[in-house]
Amino acid sequence: MSKRPDLFTSYQKEISIFPNNTQKFWFVTLLLSSIYICFIASDYWIILITNALLVSIAAWGLNIVSGLAGQINLAHGVFVGIGTYTSAVLGGVATRSVIGFEMDLLIWLPLSGIVAALIGVLISPIAVRLKGLNLGLVTLAFVFIGSHFFSNLTFITGGSGLGRKSAKLNILGIDFNSGYEIGNFLIQKNQILYLISLLVTVLLGLGVKNLVRSKTGRAFAAIRDRDIAAEALGINLFKYKATALAISCFYGGVAGALLTTTFGGVEPGTFNLLYSILFIAIVIIGGAGTVLGPLFGAFFYVLFPAIIQYVVLSSNLSEQDLLITPQQIERIIFGLFIILFLIFEPRGLWGIWFRLRNYFKAWPFSY
Amino acid sequence: MKNAVEFVNVSLNFGGVKALDDISFEVKEGSLFSIIGPNGAGKTSVFNCVNGIYRPTSGEIKIYDQEIADLKPDKIANLGVSRTFQNIELFENMTTLDNILIGAHKHINYGPVTSMLRTKKVKNQEDEARDIAEDVIDFLEIEEHRFSYILSLPYGIQKRIELGRALAMKPKVLLLDEPAAGMNNEETEDIARFILDIHEELGVTIILVDHDMNMVMDIATDVIVMDFGKKLFSGSPSDAAKDQSVIEAYLGVSD
Structure with missing residues (x-):
């Protein structure tokens, strides 16, 4: 280990993801234990963590367009929906009511992101001309247009109330739908999906980090802070706003594809306004504009209800005693958290983590 | 010598207000050109026109002989025009x-x-x-x-x-909108030194707007004086100080 971990001898080292060995060590430890969890945890927890990983991918997407580039987007859930249905059509099984092509994951996963991104590019001429409240209203309209298409294109979505099955899990021609046997060891479908989600999360997380420390990320932030100055410095506003939206939609699409595959099926009513607002809440709670924030926010959003439920169930109190259901408690506390974070910690969970880290970095002289 | 920036009969109206009224001037390449005038004279409007933030109502603006009427600010920036703002516009x-x-x-x-x-x-x-x-x-x-x-x-x-x-853009033309506004004497001198260094060492054509007359008179090579959107005077800084219309614009007319 180097004796002066904060002394950098090149510009690249200064902006590297893990500037010192301690950070590398903790990242590798975290990654290895994440993989290990997959083989010891129960199905319930595996699905829960998979869900959290995928929600954080979608939240990263929203964070790029709203947190980083400052363009409010109330329709992120629609792009998640577009990714979902792209994957379900390409990877799903055809039935009497819906179409499906049973393609490989390596085809439908990237395409889910790309199709969502293309639709993002398609609507960007409208979105990039507006900002602030007007943009918010237009994206609100996208939610309703999206919902309309989702419930009426029944050959794709199965129609409202019915829904359809998700994509099949075939990778490189191998069928993983009922698990896969290596020797005597059986890997469940959930475990495979968990590992895929972990891999995609690491890759796309790396993408976000790289974006932030590049010309493109700086241009996004410049547009967020002062668009007139950004334009005067040679940043093409239209191009960069459209790029931010496209990248955001790509993340949303990929997340949507894997989320649905984890749940096995999807109903078009899922992608309503509340679903889009949810991602905004996650980004705010996690820390808007930060790299790790959406990850924290997503884990908070997914694991928090599970913990509440666990507490309620283990407290031996019936619903009659509590007067409200665990779901209601969860929503009330979740709403409360959004308000508290906006008032007290605009940088969200990331901000708290940042201060904790700095506290322990300087320990025992932290004052 | 080439013209870095050229205004030909440029007018800019906001409704009934004439922010710029038939302004013509040339900024020679390599000069330290200063625009002075009382508040509301239209100095910043000149910058916003060069920069593409405002489109002139009539007239032509050329940067290195290229007409810029149809260009967006980012394209104009790519021609080598960089600027600072009157109220700091940092990220x-x-x-x-x-x-x-x-x-x-x-x-x-x-x-x-x-x-x-x-x-x-x-x-x-x-x-x-x-x-x-x-x-x-x-x-x-x-x-x-x-x-x-x-x-x-x-x-x-x-x-x-x-x-x-603005400098990191390695501009050919640098527009400085009141770089010394709100500064004490020492800070103003620092900024003046930097402006001269940029002009001489880096060979950048500079257009400067400022209210600090001492600084402008000391460092500018050419100056135009504006009032109510009109050009009153153009020439050397020392002549501007003697010109009757300039004195009237700044001090008022005695009856």
């Missing part, structure tokens, strides 16, 4: 270094997908951009503020960083 949630790197935006050419993959090309170009930024930081003597967030820095330093951000 407040970023560090000094990031602000200056954004100034170097047009010297980096890789796409968004490449930037996410962080290829060798990205790394090399980021290093080059950092070199440009470090040169600027060195030039303006703001080394100790490199990693400070803009919000935490004093006003005088922020003004200097904004100058740095």
